[in-house]
Amino acid sequence: xxxxxxxxxxxxxxxxxxxxxxxxxxxxxxxxxxxxxxxxxxxxxxxxxxxxxxxxxxxxxxxxxxxxxxxxxxxxxxxxxxxxxxxxxxxxxxxxxxxxxxxxxxxxxxxxxxxxxxxxxxxxxxxxxxxxxxxxxxxxxxxxxxxxxxxxxxxxxxxxxxxxxxxxxxxxxxxxxxxxxxxxxxxxxxxxxxxxxxxxxxxxxxxxxxxxxxxxxxxxxxxxxxxxxxxxxxxxxxxxxxxxxxxxxxxxxxxxxxxxxxxxxxxxxxxxxxxxxxxxxxxxxxxxxxxxxxxxxxxxxxxxxxxxxxxxxxxxxxxxxxxxxxxxxxxxxxxxxxxxxxxxxxxxxxxxxxxxxxxxxxxxxxxxxxxxxxxxxxxxxxxxxxxxxxxxxxxxxxxxxxxxxxxxxxxxxxxxxxxxxxxxxxxxxxxxxxxxxxxxxxxxxxxxxxxxxxxxxxxxxxxxxxxxxxxxxxxxxxxxxxxxxxxxxxxxxxxxxxx
Amino acid sequence: xxxxxxxxxxxxxxxxxxxxxxxxxxxxxxxxxxxxxxxxxxxxxxxxxxxxxxxxxxxxxxxxxxxxxxxxxxxxxxxxxxxxxxxxxxxxxxxxxxx
Numbered sequence: 001x002x003x004x005x006x007x008x009x010x011x012x013x014x015x016x017x018x019x020x021x022x023x024x025x026x027x028x029x030x031x032x033x034x035x036x037x038x039x040x041x042x043x044x045x046x047x048x049x050x051x052x053x054x055x056x057x058x059x060x061x062x063x064x065x066x067x068x069x070x071x072x073x074x075x076x077x078x079x080x081x082x083x084x085x086x087x088x089x090x091x092x093x094x095x096x097x098x099x100x101x102x103x104x105x106x107x108x109x110x111x112x113x114x115x116x117x118x119x120x121x122x123x124x125x126x127x128x129x130x131x132x133x134x135x136x137x138x139x140x141x142x143x144x145x146x147x148x149x150x151x152x153x154x155x156x157x158x159x160x161x162x163x164x165x166x167x168x169x170x171x172x173x174x175x176x177x178x179x180x181x182x183x184x185x186x187x188x189x190x191x192x193x194x195x196x197x198x199x200x201x202x203x204x205x206x207x208x209x210x211x212x213x214x215x216x217x218x219x220x221x222x223x224x225x226x227x228x229x230x231x232x233x234x235x236x237x238x239x240x241x242x243x244x245x246x247x248x249x250x251x252x253x254x255x256x257x258x259x260x261x262x263x264x265x266x267x268x269x270x271x272x273x274x275x276x277x278x279x280x281x282x283x284x285x286x287x288x289x290x291x292x293x294x295x296x297x298x299x300x301x302x303x304x305x306x307x308x309x310x311x312x313x314x315x316x317x318x319x320x321x322x323x324x325x326x327x328x329x330x331x332x333x334x335x336x337x338x339x340x341x342x343x344x345x346x347x348x349x350x351x352x353x354x355x356x357x358x359x360x361x362x363x364x365x366x367x368x369x370x371x372x373x374x375x376x377x378x379x380x381x382x383x384x385x386x387x388x389x390x391x392x393x394x395x396x397x398x399x400x401x402x403x404x405x406x407x408x409x410x411x412x413x414x415x416x417x418x419x420x421x422x423x424x425x426x427x428x429x430x431x432x433x434x435x436x437x438x439x440x441x442x443x444x445x446x447x448x449x450x451x452x453x454x455x456x457x458x459x460x461x462x463x464x465x466x467x468x469x470x471x472x473x474x475x476x477x478x479x480x481x482x483x484x485x486x487x488x489x490x491x492x493x494x495x496x497x498x499x
Numbered sequence: 500x501x502x503x504x505x506x507x508x509x510x511x512x513x514x515x516x517x518x519x520x521x522x523x524x525x526x527x528x529x530x531x532x533x534x535x536x537x538x539x540x541x542x543x544x545x546x547x548x549x550x551x552x553x554x555x556x557x558x559x560x561x562x563x564x565x566x567x568x569x570x571x572x573x574x575x576x577x578x579x580x581x582x583x584x585x586x587x588x589x590x591x592x593x594x595x596x597x598x
Contacts, residue, residue, distance in 0.1 A: 102575035196556050209554050238561045239554075308540040319515065326516070328590050330579030342593040343516065351518035359519075363511045363527060364534060367503070370511075380541040382551030387544060389552060421530060422537055438555025464556065 004032050005492040008074050008168040008222040015062065015073045022055035022062075022073030026117050029075045033119065033166045036498040041141050042151075042161035044080050045088050046120035051075065058115040071225055072115030077167035079158050080121040081128055082213065083202040084108045091204050092124040092136035092154075095331050095353030105202020106234045107171060107213050114229045119167055122157030126355045127322065128178055128206045130154050131427040134418050135357045142414070143186060145454055147497045149411040152182030158216050159186040163490060164498055169226050170216040175207050176310055177406075177431025179214050180443035184406035184457020187445040187489045189223045189474070190216040194465050195438035196241035199234035207317040208239075210310075210435040218490050220444060220474040224252035227467070243465060251468035252475040258292035260473065261399040267303040268404035268430040268459075276449025280456040281405045284446040287480045288473070298399060300391035302384065306433045309384035311425055312368045313436075316378050318358075319365030325353065360421065388436045396463045401473050404430050406443040406457030434461055442470040444478055445489045455489065503531045 003011055003025055014020045030048055037043055058073035078084060081091050083101035085108075090096045104112070111118060125135035133141040133156030141156040143149040144164040151160040158170035159182030172179035174192035183190030191214045198213045205211060215226035231245040264285065269278060285295055327333040327349035328342070335348035354362070368377035395402055407427055417424045434441035439461055446458035458477065462469040482488050508528045512519045519527070573586045582589040 099579050102571055102578050194556075235561075235563065239556070239558060241556065302544065305541055305544055308538040311534065311538045312541065323516075327581060329588050331581070333581035336582070336591050338591075340591065342591040345591045346516040347518040350516055354517065359517055359523075360527065360530060360534075362515050362517065363508060364531060366511045366515050367507075367531070367535070370514075376542060377535075377538070379551060380545035381538075382553055383545035383549040384541045385552040385555070386549050389555065421534060436555065 002028050004028050004165045006168070007219050008071060008217060008225060009219070011074050011168060012070050022058040022117060023052060025073065026051050026055040026075050026119070029119055029167060036164050037166060039142060039147055039498050040144055040160050040164045040166070041139060042077065042122055042157045042164065042166055043120045044090060044092070044123050044138055044157070047087055047118065050087065051117050051119050054112070054115070054117045058117065061115060069114035069229065071169070071229055073117060074169060075117045075119050075167050076111065076169040076171065077120065077122045077158055077161040078108070078118050078171050079155050079173055080124055081173050081204050082107055082171060083204070084118065084121070087121065089121065089204070090138070091128070092126045092138060093353065093355070093358070094137045095325050097332060099330055101202070103202065106199035106236060107230050108202065110230050116169070116229065122155070122161055122170065124157055125154035126358050127204065127318070128154040128173055128175055129318070129357050129361055131177070131181055131424055132414070132417070133157060134414060135355055137355055140414055143411050144496045144498050145186065146411065148413055149454070150185065150414055152185040152411065154178040155182045155216070159183055159188050159190065162186065162188045162216060162218055164496065168217060169222060171213060171230070172216045173203060173211060173213045174435065175210045175212075175314060176435050177428045179216060180406050180431050180441055180457065180459060181427060183216060183443040185411035185455060187455030188216060188218055189220055189442070189444045190214065191223050191227060191467070191470070192434060192441045193227065193231060193467055194241065194440045196239050197245070197440070197465070197467065198231050199237040199240050201234055201236040205321040207314040208321060209317060210314060212435070218488070220471060220478045221249070221252045224248040224471050241465065246465060246468035248468050248471045251471035254472050255476050255479050256291065257288060257473055257476045260293045260401070262288055262293050262295050262473065263298035263395055263399035263402045264295060265303065265402050265404045266297050266299045267301065272408050273405055274409045274449060274451070276451045277405045277407070277409060277456050280447040280449060281458060284458050284477055284481070285403070287477060291476055291480060296399060298395045298402060300395060300433070302387035302391050303433050305384045306388050306436055307425060307429055309381040309388070310428070310432045310436060311364070312377050312381035313385065315361040315365030316368045317365070319362045319369065322358065322362055325350065357421070385436050388433050392433070392437045392439060401469050402461040404459050406430060406459040410449050410452055410454035410456060430459060439464055440467040440470055442474050444474045446477070446481060447489070503528055503535060
């Protein structure tokens with residue numbers, strides 16, 4: 001009997017009970033990848049040998065009877081924006097084609113220390129810029145619910161790998177929603193921890209003040225178990241928070257919300273949100289009320305400016321961060337025939353190495369930072385960031401968590417928005433405020449929209465370093481929904497577009 | 500407002516060290532105009548009395564003792580280089596260029 005439809009927690013228990021070995025569990029997932037990934041294209045690289053070696057090591061450690069992490073021997077899919085020593089790390093870009101980092105990111109170091117088996121690297125929008133994974137230089141990932149639709153982005157590969165049962169755990173990164181929006185449109189769970197909660201060392205930078213790596217899985221508990229493994233202070237990241245990690249695993253298991261005050265953000269719903277998305281969101285609120293939570297409406301009036309501010313701040317930081325891709329020390333080099341100088345080689349390399357969206361954002365960011373425009377654009381955006389932070393601070397004075405639909409719509413068709421950058425950016429309207437304020441955000445599935453039978457995401461936001469609160473609410477809501485449905489949204493019974 | 504010309508984009512592309520074809524410059528100019536028109540909304544609420552936030556979590560400089568720790572070997576550091584010359588990165592000419 002295959003274990004691929006189990007949760008990571010169940011796999012962990014089966015490993016502990018010696019019902020299955022990590023090697024067999026890993027082989028089952030490698031077989032699943034071989035079976036479905038031609039259609040899904042969640043992976044850019046599958047490290048078969050490395051994964052089996054890690055699995056064998058986990059089995060040996062277990063047989064030796066030593067202390068072992070709960071996720072030891074459980075397979076995971078890693079977003080291709082995180083450095084893993086000796087393994088291609090492309091960020092979905094031609095610029096880094098065949099680049100093999102000489103070091104591990106801290107997230108990878110922690111995964112390896114916990115004995116987690118890394119199956120391979122997942123597809124993404126180039127340098128994490130996008131909401132559909134269509135901006136990958138290596139072709140799009142397809143949503144396992146409907147292969148003609150996007151799996152979200154930028155972490156579409158990680159989310160699709162979970163939904164297609166190619167891995168029970170995955171790592172994503174979230175700058176404006178790149179963990180939560182893919183989770184929403186694939187019916188999976190994704191968490192953006194508090195900024196500074198998980199180290200950014202070895203995470204290829206897009207927008208340094210917004211980027212945050214986080215855990216992805218099919219259940220709230222699995223996400224919490226992974227959160228616990230990757231979180232914590234790191235002296236190699238100057239923005240890492242030197243505080244104890246909130247007890248997210250206990251919170252995920254708690255399954256009660258009696259007396260909690262939950263704020264519904266008025267500005268993140270209503271007009272512009274698909275009817276079925278709003279309907280499933282309302283039903284989830286009713287479930288939380290039935291479980292003893294109090295729901296209040298909260299207004300965050302400056303959120304309507306968040307998208308505009310984000311598309312100035314993120315490109316500005318990106319234009320600076322991506323200057324490092326200069327073809328001198330690593331990455332591709334184009335046009336160096338001995339007759340032209342370094343600047344010309346840089347220009348030719350960046351012309352060929354970057355895709356259209358990356359170029360668009362570098363140019364936009366360069367403009368926003370230009371003297372004469374700096375105050376009007378970048379400066380104003382930073383002030384809006386203050387206003388958004390204040391909106392959250394005020395809201396959290398009266399509520400424990402805030403909630404909204406994760407995305408305005410379910411998964412759209414591949415190609416539908418690729419010619420209209422502004423329409424594409426609107427996907428992130430409900431996820432971006434979280435990054436601007438550095439707080440925590442979770443997306444978990446709250447059902448299928450009646451009009452298209454596609455997954456809808458429920459977003460929970462919690463104050464800085466109170467990440468346990470979103471796990472408490474998410475765990476409670478998930479348990480109630482699964483009991484209502486009779487089975488999880490994603491199970492062996494789910495009718496996916498891949499068999 | 501926020502009209503952006505083809506020459507503006509060409510200038511930005513030069514600053515960003517990205518070669519662009521004429522077609523790319525035209526396309527980018529029209530797209531950027533639309534995007535800038537939308538993001539300029541931030542100016543509606545960004546009044547003088549609001550301090551800017553560059554970073555959501557307040558931070559101070561982090562210092563450590565200057566102690567030598569293991570790091571990458573020269574071979575590892577050069578492992579991704581497009582071109583090398585012995586234990587060095589080999590780069591195209593950087594001085595005496597035409598511009």
